[in-house]
Amino acid sequence: MNREGLLIVVSGPSGAGKGTICKELLNKNKEIKISVSATTRNPREGEVDGVNYFFISKEKFENMIEQEEFLEYARVYDNFYGTPKKAVLDTLSEGRDVLLEIDIQGAMQVKEKYPKGVFIFILPPSLKELKDRIVKRGTETEEDISKRFGCAISEIEKIENYDYFIINKDVERAVYELQSIISSEKNKVARYKENIIKQFKEEL
Amino acid sequence: MNREGLLIVVSGPSGAGKGTICKELLNKNKEIKISVSATTRNPREGEVDGVNYFFISKEKFENMIEQEEFLEYARVYDNFYGTPKKAVLDTLSEGRDVLLEIDIQGAMQVKEKYPKGVFIFILPPSLKELKDRIVKRGTETEEDISKRFGCAISEIEKIENYDYFIINKDVERAVYELQSIISSEKNKVARYKENIIKQFKEEL
Numbered sequence: 001m002n003r004e005g006l007l008i009v010v011s012g013p014s015g016a017g018k019g020t021i022c023k024e025l026l027n028k029n030k031e032i033k034i035s036v037s038a039t040t041r042n043p044r045e046g047e048v049d050g051v052n053y054f055f056i057s058k059e060k061f062e063n064m065i066e067q068e069e070f071l072e073y074a075r076v077y078d079n080f081y082g083t084p085k086k087a088v089l090d091t092l093s094e095g096r097d098v099l100l101e102i103d104i105q106g107a108m109q110v111k112e113k114y115p116k117g118v119f120i121f122i123l124p125p126s127l128k129e130l131k132d133r134i135v136k137r138g139t140e141t142e143e144d145i146s147k148r149f150g151c152a153i154s155e156i157e158k159i160e161n162y163d164y165f166i167i168n169k170d171v172e173r174a175v176y177e178l179q180s181i182i183s184s185e186k187n188k189v190a191r192y193k194e195n196i197i198k199q200f201k202e203e204l
Numbered sequence: 205m206n207r208e209g210l211l212i213v214v215s216g217p218s219g220a221g222k223g224t225i226c227k228e229l230l231n232k233n234k235e236i237k238i239s240v241s242a243t244t245r246n247p248r249e250g251e252v253d254g255v256n257y258f259f260i261s262k263e264k265f266e267n268m269i270e271q272e273e274f275l276e277y278a279r280v281y282d283n284f285y286g287t288p289k290k291a292v293l294d295t296l297s298e299g300r301d302v303l304l305e306i307d308i309q310g311a312m313q314v315k316e317k318y319p320k321g322v323f324i325f326i327l328p329p330s331l332k333e334l335k336d337r338i339v340k341r342g343t344e345t346e347e348d349i350s351k352r353f354g355c356a357i358s359e360i361e362k363i364e365n366y367d368y369f370i371i372n373k374d375v376e377r378a379v380y381e382l383q384s385i386i387s388s389e390k391n392k393v394a395r396y397k398e399n400i401i402k403q404f405k406e407e408l
Contacts, residue, residue, distance in 0.1 A: 180391075181388040189369050197363070
């Protein structure tokens with residue numbers, strides 16, 4: 001049976017650990033493709049065009065926005081970041097799954113453009129744990145930490161727009177749950193009903 | 205977080221192999237409880253009351269039907285078979301999952317009474333394979349086989365009432381998919397949203 005690939009959207013508040021979970025998932029599942037973002041910022045040392053990002057000009061980016069060529073995009077200070085639609089859709093139609101690790105605002109844009117995606121919200125085990133993790137990073141001022149923490153609380157209320165949640169207490173466990181979600185989505189009647197009935201009818 | 209157990213309803217046409225899959229699932233997951241049916245037929249040698257079946261009188265069974273104490277029931281020739289509701293619901297409220305292996309008509313009755321259940325349809329790899337399996341059992345006349353096979357085709361069309369399908373080509377694989385479905389259902393936002401938000405709000 002031909003099955004279209006899944007767009008797996010992993011999202012959640014900063015500090016919940018979505019990056020670690022996604023990295024582990026990709027390590028264990030070489031067949032899942034990660035979506036490469038486009039950006040207008042300059043490449044940093046060691047970054048490769050088409051691998052870390054597609055580095056494009058601001059003019060090109062704005063043109064792509066106009067042509068609705070992004071699944072989602074955002075402006076962060078002076079730079080744009082976005083997920084080019086075509087590359088994702090092409091991979092999905094080849095039957096390969098695509099992973100998108102993205103913040104909550106981005107995920108909500110993707111949901112609007114591609115509701116068939118699987119939307120997964122990564123949660124910290126507790127708010128205390130989330131704060132500790134943000135502090136531990138040590139990259140931010142106290143004010144930034146408070147701000148980020150305040151955001152996290154209001155972000156958690158966005159969970160109702162998601163299909164699944166994963167409480168990231170233990171990375172191994174979280175990755176297992178993520179793999180189970182991906183597997184189970186491939187068994188959904190609502191997703192593949194027509195293919196199944198067609199397959200059996202062809203035999204008659 | 206307190207999570208209510210899942211009612212896992214495994215169903216599908218005769219010969220698709222649901223019995224083998226359920227047996228393997230239970231072997232690997234001792235914490236899943238199997239639902240014990242009630243019946244009015246006499247115990248066969250070695251059958252234990254409360255283990256294989258609850259053996260009850262016809263009068264009692266009819267009384268339970270009247271009191272709506274069954275999740276589903278059916279009359280097969282002169283005997284009644286049914287799934288007592290109370291035992292199932294009690295186990296679920298303890299947070300334990302309950303497995304129900306059942307035919308399609310029964311599953312549809314359960315869905316009406318307990319729509320929160322997870323409804324899984326086991327499919328054979330092909331209609332040819334299904335026929336071969338029914339023939340191989342060798343317990344039925346040619347007429348029975350034809351009849352059973354005819355039923356299977358119309359039963360497959362009932363798949364749209366189910367949440368998931370599993371193509372039983374390889375038992376190990378099918379059990380993995382079933383386990384993934386069970387795992388992923390425990391990560392569903394729609395199922396546990398209130399519990400999650402409550403948990404985080406309690407911390408504030």
